[in-house]
Amino acid sequence: MIRWFRVQVLMIDYTLASMARRKARNLGLLLVYAAILFVLASVTLFTGALREEAVRALVGAPEVTVQRMVMGRHALIDRDGLEALRAIRGVQWAEGRLWGYFYDTANGANYTMIVPSGGIVPSGGREAVAYGAPPEPGFVRIGGGVARSRGVAPGDWLFLLNPQGRLFKLRVEAVFPSASELVSADLVVLSEADFRAFHTLPEGVFTDLALGVRNPREITTIVEKAALVLPDCRFITRRDILRTYDALFDWREGILLALMGGAILAFMILAWDKASGQSPEERREIGILKAIGWETGEVIRARLWESALVSLFAFLAGYLLAYLHVFFFSAGLLRPVLQGWAVLYPEIHLTPRIDGARVLTLFLLTVGPYVAATLVPIWRAAVVDPDTVMR
Template sequence: MITLLRKQRYFIDYTLGTMMRHKGKSLGLLSVYTMIIFMLASVMLFSHAMRSEAVALLADSPEIVVQRIQAGRSVMVPADYLQRIGKLRGVTEKRGRLWGYYYDPAVKANYTVMASEQDQLTINDIVIGEGIGRTRGLSVGDYLTLRSHEGKAFSFRVSRLLESESELISSDLLLMNPQGYRQLFGIDESLYTDLVLSVRNPREIQKIAEKLTRLLPDSRPILRSEILRTYESLFSWRQGVMLILLLGSVLAFVIFAWDKASGLSAEERKEIGILKAVGWETGEVMRMKFWEGVIISLMAFLIGYLAAYLHVFYTSAGLFEPVLKGWSVLYPSFQLTPSVDGLQLATLFFFTVLPYTLATIVPVWRTSITDPDLVMR
């Protein structure tokens, strides 16, 4: 056993020596390989962490949201729909929500404006998310002027800023008194944006949604499971522009690596010929090349993965920020909770390390079974 291990160590020594002779080529390959794994692992880790985060954050979202659809568009829901729904078995609470958007031309950003009764705000007070505070330079006690539906300017006093820890869901939120909301947007007392229903037993949700569509044929119930499903598929790692862009560079690398690994240069063929001539067996030549593949691909995988881990979880995926930000002015600042999908990690390992290692062995086997004299010629 010890002899076998010592022998492998000699192979590694020899392989490293060969690689050091072609330092530029080996380091170039290692850095390109590492970069590809870094990008793939970053996309993989980011999308998985984002999905987990969204599902965890929205676990307490309403069980059922009821929208009203008119001519294919969602419109305001009359308040009497709450009475029309009546007492549905399993529904513990039902209430109307008032929310919408306000485009602020000063910073070219959309705020999500929401009426909140629980915050007990006066008609002139508002609570804003960190994103709005940062973009408009507002803090507690400052005034924010919004233009009403009639064109009148309303000044609201910032009474509180929402906790920065909740920025991923509240960055662009602007909470105000329901009365103030109705005055600002000119919405009648008899209307709500949508209705939310709380259901005690999750197994009854589907049944209640069916009853709702029978009671209110122009309504569209959105279930919590659908909300969560939306976010599970939103950052599906097979999709997205980043992976499409990456695909090009991955293919370029595959061609480069295949060319490097499978097509032996005249010098390499000569080296194998000499090794065979001085007494190396075919198996030993192949083992030497196997170690070359393992050293390059394993190092690239580990360095690439670790760099991606640090990039996603400790630098807030800074490289992806410009892509994700899109045209959002109020992009939230957030730190993702480290989470790794074992299956994805294993897939990445098998699709990066194994093909390269195997690709290095096949051509060596073909060369090393031919006559050394013929190879060296």
């Protein structure tokens, strides 16, 4: 055992000495390899953490959201719909939701204006708690993105021009904590009176409806019943929401990985080329090794150590840098991709989450092909007759 270990150590030493003779080429390869792994690991870690964050946040989403559709587009729903849903057995509470988008011409940002669910009359039996208590008319609570972009703090005035050009002067009551920015960055929470006045919305209409269901196993039945009562509505369950996000993250990861696919393939070709296009010097080295008594198996093992060392160091460097990038620097390099044209972007502080299976997959999908791509050329070089190469 000790002997075996020492043989391996000496082989590593020999490999390193051999690699040091082609320092620039091997360092270049290591850098490119580590860079590819850094991007792949960043995407994997970021998406994994975001997915978990989404699930943890959205378990609080309404059990069923009811959206009226007119000509295939989202339309306002009135109080009759609300009453009809309340009459369905098994519905714990039903309430109208008031929310909408607002494009702020002052900074070119889109806000989401919302009235807390407990703050809409009739409240439908839901108690207003913590964030749920609506602000007094004339006051707003805003998300961190809005506060940053408009440069306002609690106690300041927020001036907004409504779509008709009327100026609204609202006092900032609070800014939502930065830990919640993933869901609150662009929120402007205001009272029902202000919301209706701002958007010139008549009484008795809502953006959509939310339902609470006493027994989660009844959701399907209740949705079926509700679809009979309100045939022009679309029903979105919490499960649909979570599924949407699952699909979204899968897709986004897929897109990035597909883009990276080309880079990975190019890298594989490079690795193959490097291993197969051996310089006369390298071939002579192999010839000498064989001439002084190395067997083909030993030559292959020594060269495999080379691939393994490059892969391992590249993986460790790529993964560790990606971890720092995603969890200590808020994935700053991925930000332009995600932000698009948006003015507001949440400062996301992700809670680290390492999925062992995904990291292992990443390891096997990068290190495996690299070692495999170099194996055949190494074998072909190792079986040559020493006499031929040295001559």
